[in-house]
């Protein structure tokens with residue numbers, strides 16, 4: 001539940017904007033009106049850490065007018081957003097640098113416009129299947145109890161011949177999605193990690209809750225996978241990742257462990273700009289961001305990121321691959337990056 005909700009006036013022209021406004025009427029939450037340009041002014045805080053924490057408790061209800069979607073390799077062909085950002089406070093979050101000094105959470109209410117843009121992109125791809133990632137700029141599950149917009153989107157995709165939806169999450173809000181007619185066109189991936197890495201995540205679901213959500217989704221017939229990200233090397237990393245996969249196998253049980261699960265493996269990376277912001281927002285962070293121990297890799301948009309040197313990356317890849325395939329015989333590793 002947020003502390004303050006700011007409505008961009010045009011959001012109230014849409015049924016979802018009106019519904020969210022109604023939802024907050026009797027909640028102990030400050031409801032404000034402001035244009036998107038002025039929204040950040042309503043968020044208190046003087047230090048970077050205060051601004052960050054208060055922004056993560058603020059929703060801006062607004063619209064998304066994007067007509068051209070960004071590509072989203074390797075997880076999907078394109079990405080689109082129902083929300084941007086999320087209420088989690090993960091120290092390593094790759095969104096640290098993309099949301100400004102006050103990273104409040106946006107909720108987009110013009111779903112029909114968003115669906116039209118998706119249809120346009122499918123049309124351009126002719127008869128091929130086009131995949132869309134809904135969670136690369138935020139976590140829609142974190143707000144699903146307020147918006148219901150992921151449920152609408154799953155139903156929208158169930159009617160598309162050539163479109164597939166992909167969603168990744170660290171939140172277990174799946175109950176309202178279990179009885180939808182999804183026609184297996186939505187794939188969920190649950191983010192999991194070792195005990196050590198989970199300590200850098202705050203205000204997200206526990207591993208138990210995530211695995212329980214994954215099991216519910218499998219039982220509801222959704223294709224389900226796991227994303228292990230970010231993978232870090234530290235003292236006893238092998239022992240902890242071994243324990244993670246052992247625990248996952250035990251919790252899923254023999255029946256679910258033999259389903260066709262997918263795994264995506266992503267090693268830890270950071271940029272110089274992210275490091276600077278992380279140190280301001282989490283001054284006591286124990287994240288290992290020592291550039292001396294990393295290799296530089298050019299990313300999209302000319303951004304340079306620090307990744308593990310080749311031999312270490314290879315060791316991570318081989319170790320996690322053997323863990324996954326050893327415990328989940330039908331699993332498919334989609335990529336390691």
Ligand code: SF4
Pocket residue numbers: 085086087088089090092093094095137138139170204
């Ligand atoms: S849950 Fe995902 S989007 Fe939210 S703070 Fe954590 S890493 Fe970032």
